[in-house]
Amino acid sequence: MRLPDLTPAELGQAQLELRERIVGGPRGSGPQHFPLVREDGSLTGPFGVMLHEPALGAPLQELGSAIRYASGLDARTREIAILAVAAATGSAFEAYAHERVGRAVGLTEDEIAALADGSFTSADPRERAAYDFCRHLFDDGGHLDDDSYAAYADALGTTTMTELIVLVGYYRTLAQLLDVFDVGAPEEEQPAQ
Known part of the structure; x- marks a missing residue:
């Protein structure tokens, strides 16, 4: 410890x-x-x-x-975004905690597994855009060309984009704190390796 x-x-x-x-x-x-x-x-x-x-x-x-x-993100979209960050950063605690919250707000086991392995998609175009935007923040360092910006702004609106950028930054910070100080999921809750 x-x-x-x-x-x-x-x-x-x-x-x-x-x-x-x-x-x-x-x-x-x-x-x-x-x-x-x-x-x-x-x-x-x-x-x-x-x-x-x-x-x-x-x-x-x-x-x-x-x-x-206090943000305007609906609960499913918020948890999709948080679990996307948990997967991208390998944060065991955030995955442990927010898989539970995600189930409570209606994410299915298949959706949670897809978020963990990076294959998530949704029939809801707003959820899909939010997930893709969060992945873009990790995969491409957040830089958006004009066409990509316009597409995300159209699909999500600038308020939701701002909320997602802040969410990703916050949970990325938590993941780094947890990693550096070696805080994982409780042992009894970790999946078998």
């Missing part, structure tokens, strides 16, 4: 305030598709990492909360 799990008794004031914003906000008050808090009171996944640096963790968690709970 590169960073220790911090229990509430080990937290300073800024860390306690951040923990309360995470657990007392929409993440902690809504349906729990994966554990946010362990039995000892420490936080799971990226939230445990955020507690180590509350000056950065607080705005980071606020951005994540805005993406998940």
Whole structure:
């Protein structure tokens, strides 16, 4: 373990305030598709990492909360995009967490498997465009020629494009934090190799 799990008794004031914003906000008050808090009171996944640096963790968690709970992305499109990032970055924790959220918002097992292996498609042209746009951000570094920009703007609108760009950047940041600090999915939840 590169960073220790911090229990509430080990937290300073800024860390306690951040923990309360995470657990007392929409993440902690809504349906729990994966554990946010362990039995000892420490936080799971990226939230445990955020507690180590509350000056950065607080705005980071606020951005994540805005993406998940305040953006105009519908739940399926949001989870498609998050799982696309999890697959592109190899983030075991984000795949573990958001496969569960994805099922809750209506993604099928076949869709989840296709998101994991990069073969996702959808009969819904907006979902397909959102997935393709997210893949483009990874595969092509985000650069769009004028024709591609016009096609995505027509299919998604610039507001959705902006939301997806921010989502991809946020979840890419989380994936990197989780990778560097070696935070994976809980062992009992990892698929057999």
